[in-house]
Amino acid sequence: MLDLSRKFDVLVIGGGNAALCAAISAKRLGADVLVLEGAPKFYRGGNTRHTRNMRCAHDAATEILTGPYTEDEFFEDLLRVTEGNTDQELARLMIRESKDILTWIVEQGVRWQPSLGGTLSLGRTNSFFLGGGRAMLNALYRTAEALGVEILYDAEVVDLDIKDGMFLSATFKQDHGRASAKAATLVAAAGGFEANIEWLKESWGEAADNFLIRGTPYNRGSVLKMLLGKGVQEIGDPTQCHAVAIDARAPKFDGGIITRHDSVVFGIVVNKNAERFYDEGEDIWPKRYAIWGRLVAAQPGQIAYIIFDASVRNSFMPTLFPPIEGGTIGELAPKLELDPAALEKTIASFNAAVRPGTFDHTILDDCRTEGLTPPKSHWARKIETPPFLAYPVRPGITFTYLGTRVNKQARLLMTDGRPSVNMFAAGEIMAGNVLGKGYAAGMGMTIGSVFGRIAGREAARHATS
Amino acid sequence: MPRAKILAEADRLMTVCNSCRYCEGLCAVFPAMEMRRAFSDGDLNYLANLCHACGACYADCQFSPPHEFNVNVPRTLAIARNNSWRAYAWPQAFAGLFARNGVAISIIAALSVAIFIFGFAALTDHEVLVGVHTGPGAFYALMPHNAMAALFGAAFLYAILACVMGMRAFWRDIGAPAGMTTDTASLWQAAKDACTLRYLDGGGVGCFNEDDQPTDRRRIDHHFTFYGFLLCFAATSVATLYHYLLAREAPYPWWDLPVVLGTLGGIALVIGPIGLLLAKSQRDPVLVDSARSGMDVAFILMLLLTSVTGLALLLLRDTAVMGPLLALHLGVVFALFITLPYGKFVHGLYRFVALVRYALERRAMAPGAATE
Incomplete structure (x- = not known):
């Protein structure tokens, strides 16, 4: 039985990539570390369970990366996807540190592999975890345990004792009662609030009821809320998040990667009025993948339908849920609860607007529509080969960006602008510092590993000095 | 259907x-x-x-x-x-053996041992069975070499035939193209993958057994078992060649090739199966077909009995227990042979065939092949 009367050097709240990197980095500097994971053991690690890669800068190709990805290129990508909504100093720091993470994380037991089948476009920039995110997480837990990090599961933190920006202790659920842990420093790495529908409703309204949550139901943001309530500075827009279009038939929580759809560029997307609402061929798919969650969230009923035909049904990754089929558009529409006449009209006008071109989904090709609003700028081909197929999609929320403000030491900043004496944060709980909006694949894990490692190091230094 | x-x-x-x-x-x-x-x-x-x-x-x-x-x-x-x-079992009438395999193996082993002992006793006098025999040809005081060779040769050939028929059924079932089995590059790749147990390593960290800590123990124990089995088989083959080509009769001195091979193989075939049995008893039941683990146990046990009786025979061959031990050893080996096509042994054959198929597919998909 763990002795909770002693005072730990570092208390880490959370159990994902950021939390474990913090715990390991602190432990390696000689700190006495306790990790409180709110989820049961199987669901440990929050969204890390569902990840598959990390975006790290590197100056040369490696065994698993096909070419260099410089700090500058990474920075430009970040500026582009966030439209400048980033703390440039922290972003630069993160990108610089990400280079070293490529080898540091391997020293913690994580193994890389070349990009997975169907993800060739990420082969140069993103390093994939052998066996996926849960394998990565398992490796970090094995390393942490071997080093002697204390870990408690089902240990949801319900209160934080913070005085004048100084952390004193945390109260958490244990068995059927409550317990308290004292520590010289705190690393908050407990994720965002995406699974807290009530909180989402505060800024999204009733629409949030129709959101599906891609990760576990344990990412409720309670630690974030406590910190913000005790004088920690807030950063980010509460409506900003990583959200993709996922199958409407997916479970409410934890459907993970397999409910996503990659087929948008191969067809058209209509809302419940059977009307198109956005250019499906705007840009190369991986770059635009993460805008469709928000787009669908803005549609009536938060539902949309990807419509395509038999000629492209094998052009993208196989899906968990099979497409809904109809021999004619008129036969397909009622299965989607769409007005057949409206859908026929939308598809007829789309087909009429398609210009001839040479289809190539790997480049911005010349297959486009003319005189159509909104246009389909690339990969536009007529939808005319039966059977006609459809996937219903809803917004799938991966993680929220609203978070706690930190400085370059991953130290929390208080509302008066001063850094906290002994509180640090890493991972999605502070992602908003770097990600004001938008997303580029693998960045969540970069934020987690880089700031986790920094937070653990700084916390250990503070606690043991 | x-x-x-x-x-x-x-x-x-x-x-x-x-x-x-x-x-x-x-x-x-x-x-x-x-x-x-x-x-x-x-x-x-x-x-x-x-x-x-x-x-x-x-x-x-x-x-x-x-x-x-x-x-x-x-x-x-x-x-x-x-x-x-x-x-895939051939003939299909014996397919049921798979379901009741543990029991079947024991019964067949017991019966065959009994037949040997009674056979000797009937053919020779009581003295021969419990007497002390040494020197070349000592084993054949119990059973003439040609009878032994004919009996075991027949059992072995039967096992080969049944196994080949099973592999053929498998190759057809998986829809593999006819005639491509002669692709040497794929055969060589599959042989390397099988001999190194390339895919029994959890992608590099090892197997998951009783908990979430991967180890390489199962792979190592399987290597002991497999190569031990091969060494024992090599020992028997060399001895057969000695007998027919050089007219040298068993038992051989301890330093001679068949004994050296057999001893090393026998030791490996004790270490490996014990490790595998241990791993099996500890393995997380969520990972396995618990209903049929008896089949695995029976095969591993038969391998272990083969090596244990063989080593005992080597140590005690100059004493009066040689007769009963030889009978026991031969009985176990005979039972092992004839149950090969119906037990866990076939996993190696079908896996090898699957690896050949996989190597073929990889080669077909390699450069120039269409990607999604």
């Missing part, structure tokens, strides 16, 4: 896995799966036999139980694999 329940489940899982693909670096099963978008029964039997049951994909899966997607690839494929062996 309605699809077997377990194949329907395997189909469901492969659909889940094919939309995820996180495990593609762990072994051959997932890359083979990615070459398909739909899965026939033959495809699933192929994947089931390609699976080395390392358990890594279960430990790494974010959708394994208690998740509602309930993804348990190792156990599902283990059950499908065992079913498939039953379907």
